[in-house]
Amino acid sequence: MNAGTGTADHEALNRLLKPRTIAVVGLSDTSNFRDYVSPTLDGDAEVFFVHPKHATVLGRPTHPNLTSIGRPLDAIISMMAAERSTLLVEEAAGLDVGGLVCIAGGFAETGADGAALQSRMVTAARSAGMPVVGPNGLGFINVPRRVSLTIASPHKRRPGGISVVSQSGALLSGVAMAAWEHPGCGLNLLISAGNEAVTDLADYVDFLAADPDTRAIGLVVEKIRRPAAFFAAARRATEAGKPIAVLKLARSNRSQQMAASHTGALTGDAWVYDVALRQAGVTVVADPEELVDRLALFEQLDPANWSAVEGLGVITMTGGFASLSVDLAEADGMSIPPLSELEPWVRDNIPGVTVANPLDTTGFGAAIWPEVVRRYATCAESDALLYLHPLADEDESDSTVQLVEEFAKAAQDAGKPFVVTNCSGAPGRFVLDRLPSGKVAAGRGLRPTLRGLQTLGAFVRHREEAARREDTPVPPSTRRPDVATVAVAEGQMLPFGPTLEMIRAAGVPIAPYHLVAAGDDVTGAPFPGPYVVKLADVAHRTEHGAVRLGVTADGLGDAVAELRALAAVHGLPPLVAVQPQVEILGEAFIGVQGESELGPLVVFGLGGVFVEVLQRVGGRMAPLSARDARSLIDEFADAKVMHGFRGRPAWDLDALAEILVAAGRLAVSGRGWIESLDLNPLVFTPDGFVAVDALCLVRAPERRH
Known part of the structure; x- marks a missing residue:
C-alpha cells in the first residue's frame, strides 16, 4: 500500500473491515464511547482490550500493550489522543496487523504540529502496508458482522448490501437514519473516512467494487483527492454491477457565475464534480434520503x-x-x-x-x-x-x-x-x-x-x-507557444495569432486572418472583403469599441488607423486583425479549462451572448470520445437554433462533435499551461464551422515585450 496516495491492498482492507480479531486500545468503563463499541462483543470476532491502567474493560481482562497480546490482529481501534495514537500505529507497524482505526483529531487539520504527527503515522503505516481509517473520523461499522469500531451514534441499522463511505462523520449517521426509514434498504459497511491520511476514497471504492458483500455504494464527498484513481475504481464498480450514488457537499459555488466571458468564470468546482461524476455513470444526489432512495432497488x-x-x-x-x-x-x-x-x-x-x-x-x-x-x-x-x-x-x-x-x-x-x-x-x-x-x-x-x-x-x-466503449487515447503533453503573453484583467493571455494557430493545429477550423502591426502599411488583406477589423490582442474588444464590421477594401486603411488611435488612447496593444466577414447561421461556445480539481474539462453552449443570457452550459471531462461529444450536444436538443429554425439550416452536428473531441485533446495536451481557452463564437456558416475568435489564458509566467 502506498500510504497517503492510496492503492490500499485489498487483503489488508478486508482484514480491517471484516475482522476476526480486534484490539480496542484506550477505552475504559468511564468512557463516553463504551456503549458505541460494546456491540462488537456480540459479534463473532475475538476482542482484546488494551489499557495499561485498568485491569478490566467491559468485564474483559486487559493487556498493557499490543505486543503483549501475542496474536495477529485484523483490526485495531485507538480511542486515544493524537500523539498516543501515532505511537500506537508505530507499534502496530512492527506486528502482524491488518489495519487500524484512528478517531482522534489533532492531526493535519490543526496545523504544523498535527501535520508532523500525521506524517509519522503515514510513514509507519506505509512501511507495514497497513490501511488506516481516519484519523479525525468516526471509525467504521460492519453491520452484518456486528463490528462497531466507531464513535458514531448507535442508530438502528438493518444488515444488507449497501456500503457507505462518508467524508463527513455526521452525515454517515444521517444516511444510517435514512436507511432505517426505508424498509428495503440494508447496510453493509459504514466508513467515516476522516482525514484520509493513509487510506482514501479511491481505495475504499476500489475495495467495495470487489467486495462480495456490497451490492451498491453510497458516498458523501467533500473532495476527491486522487481523481484518476477514484474514477478508475468507479469504472471497476460499474463493471462489477455496483452503482454509485454521491452526495456532494460544499455546493455554494454550484450557481454558475456569468460575470466574465471566459471559461474559468463559467465552471465552479461543484459544477465540475457534477459533470465528472455523471460522465462516469455516478448518480449525484441532494441529501441522505435521496441517496438511499436511489440505491434501495439495487439492494432488493x-x-x-x-x-x-x-x-x-x-x-x-x-x-x-x-x-x-x-x-x-x-x-x-x-x-x-x-x-x-x-x-x-x-x-x-x-x-x-x-x-x-x-x-x-x-x-x-x-x-x-x-x-x-x-x-x-x-x-x-x-x-x-x-x-x-x-x-x-x-x-x-x-x-x-x-x-x-x-x-x-x-x-x-x-x-x-x-x-x-x-x-x-x-x-x-x-x-x-x-x-x-x-x-x-x-x-x-x-x-x-x-x-x-x-x-x-x-x-x-x-x-x-x-x-x-473503447478507451479514449490520452494525447501527449505539448509546450505552450514560445511567444510573449499579454497582460489582461484575467491574467496572462496568449496573443491572437498564436492562439488561432494553436487551435488550428489541434483540428479546429479557423477563419482566415491577416495581422497588421503598428507602423505597417495597409495594402489590403489576402482575401476579399467585406472585412471585420479589430484590435487583435485585446480580451474584451466590445468594451473598448475595438471592432469594426462591414469594412470595405477602400475603408480598410481608415479602420486600421481608427483602431491604432484607440489603442494609443487606452494603452492597448496596437496589433490589428483583419478577417473576412462571414455569413453567420448560428453561434456556439466551446471552452477548455486546462485544470480543474478533477482534471481538464471541455465546456459547450450556445455562443455569443447566449452563454451569458441563458446561463446554461454543459461539460465533459477530457479527453472526449465521439460518444461523449454527441451526448454533450444532445443536452441541448431543445435548442431549436441547432436543428433548423425560421428557415435556417440545421447545424452539422457531426462536425461540431469532431471539434469538441479536438478541444478535448487540446485540454489534455495543454493542461500544464492552459488556464482557460474560449472559442466564442464558433460560428456555423454555409461552409461549416469556423472559429473566428479565441481567448487563451495561460499559467506560464509573463514574458515581457
Whole structure:
C-alpha cells in the first residue's frame, strides 16, 4: 500500500473491515464511547482490550500493550489522543496487523504540529502496508458482522448490501437514519473516512467494487483527492454491477457565475464534480434520503431482473395517483410511455378509461386485477412495472392482500423490475412479508420510488454503454507557444495569432486572418472583403469599441488607423486583425479549462451572448470520445437554433462533435499551461464551422515585450 496516495491492498482492507480479531486500545468503563463499541462483543470476532491502567474493560481482562497480546490482529481501534495514537500505529507497524482505526483529531487539520504527527503515522503505516481509517473520523461499522469500531451514534441499522463511505462523520449517521426509514434498504459497511491520511476514497471504492458483500455504494464527498484513481475504481464498480450514488457537499459555488466571458468564470468546482461524476455513470444526489432512495432497488432486486426502465408501466386504482406519477416523472426527466399495445384491451375492459399508462383501473380494477397484472407483466413495450396504492398498515384487508399477492405472483417469471409502493411513505408489514425476494422491491412513496427506478435504468444503460466503449487515447503533453503573453484583467493571455494557430493545429477550423502591426502599411488583406477589423490582442474588444464590421477594401486603411488611435488612447496593444466577414447561421461556445480539481474539462453552449443570457452550459471531462461529444450536444436538443429554425439550416452536428473531441485533446495536451481557452463564437456558416475568435489564458509566467 502506498500510504497517503492510496492503492490500499485489498487483503489488508478486508482484514480491517471484516475482522476476526480486534484490539480496542484506550477505552475504559468511564468512557463516553463504551456503549458505541460494546456491540462488537456480540459479534463473532475475538476482542482484546488494551489499557495499561485498568485491569478490566467491559468485564474483559486487559493487556498493557499490543505486543503483549501475542496474536495477529485484523483490526485495531485507538480511542486515544493524537500523539498516543501515532505511537500506537508505530507499534502496530512492527506486528502482524491488518489495519487500524484512528478517531482522534489533532492531526493535519490543526496545523504544523498535527501535520508532523500525521506524517509519522503515514510513514509507519506505509512501511507495514497497513490501511488506516481516519484519523479525525468516526471509525467504521460492519453491520452484518456486528463490528462497531466507531464513535458514531448507535442508530438502528438493518444488515444488507449497501456500503457507505462518508467524508463527513455526521452525515454517515444521517444516511444510517435514512436507511432505517426505508424498509428495503440494508447496510453493509459504514466508513467515516476522516482525514484520509493513509487510506482514501479511491481505495475504499476500489475495495467495495470487489467486495462480495456490497451490492451498491453510497458516498458523501467533500473532495476527491486522487481523481484518476477514484474514477478508475468507479469504472471497476460499474463493471462489477455496483452503482454509485454521491452526495456532494460544499455546493455554494454550484450557481454558475456569468460575470466574465471566459471559461474559468463559467465552471465552479461543484459544477465540475457534477459533470465528472455523471460522465462516469455516478448518480449525484441532494441529501441522505435521496441517496438511499436511489440505491434501495439495487439492494432488493436480483440483477437478472434489472432493466433499462425505458418502458415503465404504472398501474393504480385512482386517477389522482396516475396523474401524479406522470407529473413527478416528467419533473425528474423520466419517461412513462403510452404503451399503445395495451390501449385496445384497456378500452374494451375498463369503462371510461382510454389511457393505458399510467393505468387508472377505477372501481372496476379489482374484479379483473389478475388479468390487468398479467397483461402489463407480459407487455412487450414495458420493461418495468410499478404498482401504486394506499398500502400502510391501516390499509390491510383481504382485498388489498389479494392485490399485492397477484402482483407478486406475476413477477415470478417476468424478468423485469416489479416495484410496489405506498402512495406516501413505506408500505406496511403485511405488504413487505408478501414480496418474493429478488423479484419485487418495495419503494418509499411515489417520488422516491420513481427516482430509484430512474437510477436503476440509468445504471443499466451506462453499464451496457461502458462495456462497448473503447478507451479514449490520452494525447501527449505539448509546450505552450514560445511567444510573449499579454497582460489582461484575467491574467496572462496568449496573443491572437498564436492562439488561432494553436487551435488550428489541434483540428479546429479557423477563419482566415491577416495581422497588421503598428507602423505597417495597409495594402489590403489576402482575401476579399467585406472585412471585420479589430484590435487583435485585446480580451474584451466590445468594451473598448475595438471592432469594426462591414469594412470595405477602400475603408480598410481608415479602420486600421481608427483602431491604432484607440489603442494609443487606452494603452492597448496596437496589433490589428483583419478577417473576412462571414455569413453567420448560428453561434456556439466551446471552452477548455486546462485544470480543474478533477482534471481538464471541455465546456459547450450556445455562443455569443447566449452563454451569458441563458446561463446554461454543459461539460465533459477530457479527453472526449465521439460518444461523449454527441451526448454533450444532445443536452441541448431543445435548442431549436441547432436543428433548423425560421428557415435556417440545421447545424452539422457531426462536425461540431469532431471539434469538441479536438478541444478535448487540446485540454489534455495543454493542461500544464492552459488556464482557460474560449472559442466564442464558433460560428456555423454555409461552409461549416469556423472559429473566428479565441481567448487563451495561460499559467506560464509573463514574458515581457
